[in-house]
Amino acid sequence: MSRLHLFDMDGTLMHGSAAAIEISRQLGVEPEIAELERAFAARELDPPRFAELACELWRELTEEHITAAFDGAPWMAGIRDVWAEIRARGERCAVISLSPGFFVERLLTWGADAAHGSLWPTVPFRDPVDPAGILDAGAKVRIADELCAEFGLTRADCVAYGDSMSDSQLFSAVPVSVAVNADHHVRDIAVHAYTGRDLREAYELVGAAS
Incomplete structure (x- = not known):
């Protein structure tokens, strides 16, 4: 079977981590994403709103940042x-x-x-x-x-x-x-x-x- x-x-x-955390570490916005993660876990944010706010934090995101976040993740x-x-x-x-x-x-x-x-x-x-x-x-x-x-x-x-x-x-x-x-x-x-x-x-x- x-x-x-x-x-x-x-x-x-x-x-012990997440894509959002690893990406935010590359961009230097870890405290901001931690607050979004807390609000999401408390159901104060739904997934679409979390994504919208994270996008605002990551306006400088590049493929190089993503690669570094992925390769460096635990x-x-x-x-x-x-x-x-x-x-x-x-x-x-x-x-x-x-x-x-x-x-x-x-x-x-x-x-x-x-x-x-x-x-x-x-x-x-x-x-x-x-x-x-x-x-x-x-x-x-x-x-x-x-x-x-x-x-x-x-x-x-x-x-x-x-x-x-x-x-x-x-x-x-x-x-x-x-x-x-x-x-x-x-x-x-x-x-x-x-x-x-x-x-x-x-x-x-x-x-x-x-």
Whole structure:
């Protein structure tokens, strides 16, 4: 039986950080993005509004900044190894994140079969954010369903890996889930839980239960 492994990025594949934080570090606006992150976690901002405000902070953003942010991010150990193992087993792996697609899609070069993020304006930003292109928690389930259809699978064949409230709907929709360095929103509903910095160990929880 084939499976589809669905990975969140911020806080899951990236330990203790997020694309927005790493990009803001390159631009010297860490305190400002920290306030937006706090407001988003408190549900004072929805995803489109967060994106709009972040775009205003990142008006000087270039591809060079994005590359530096991606390369310098605190990625979990073993990501490429896990995805290579998944694909060697004839299974699929994908990343679904609320973060900008221009950051998330770089993970395709690491071996993901698919990578989906929010649709932000082209860098450097000249156009406004289109709210319709910004993903939310429900979009993760919708994209998972689309990937299942593409790969000839169903929700019953899915494994979800995540860390926070934005993963809770997906965790509730699939039979197997792994809370990775997670908060209570997903830790309390996950099938497995992992704390650490090596994705191979989190993945082994799923293999050990197979």
